[in-house]
Amino acid sequence: MAAWFDYLPDQMYVPLGVIDQIDDLAPDLHCHANNAPDWLHLDDGLPRDNGSGRDYLHAQSAPDTGPTEQ
Template sequence: MHSTKAPRAVAYCHCNDCRRVTGAPVAAFAAFDETALSFVPNEGRSVSVNSGVTRSFCECCGTPLTGRYEYLPGMVYVSLGIVDQADELAPQLHAHESNRLSWLHIDDECKRITRSARDELNAATGEVD
């Protein structure tokens, strides 16, 4: 995966869906502009389990690759763990903080919100729901 632009946002997500998809106690993702992204050799296989959400994964190794959400058109969420530049992309936000596992403590100065990062992202892009 390669992006010609920096991500619009980098965030942790503590929601149940992200936990299940990543298999990790918390997900961390970067949200990229669809038009700036390219995938080599391709974006893998797409599945849609929840309405309005399309996820892709690598057919060879099963790695989750991307998430696309109808309410965030033109944006592609990529798990930080598969981004080569992850070390330079520190999260700015904890989304769904109220769903955080009680034993998980990440000591940082990031903003913590109880809802999804959607509002923050839409505010950043100037789009209205």
């Protein structure tokens, strides 16, 4: 159970629920940051983006782009 996208040839999406050693995988960013509830405070220094992970990764393949919010 995974997904691949033509515009992200080096990326593969795997649902977290199917991974046994979830603690071995650290996140790279937080997506949909503008939809987080007011009570959620994540102070881990990771980039935040208001779009999807796909949008963020796609933008990273273009020059001079990055997170829309930090």
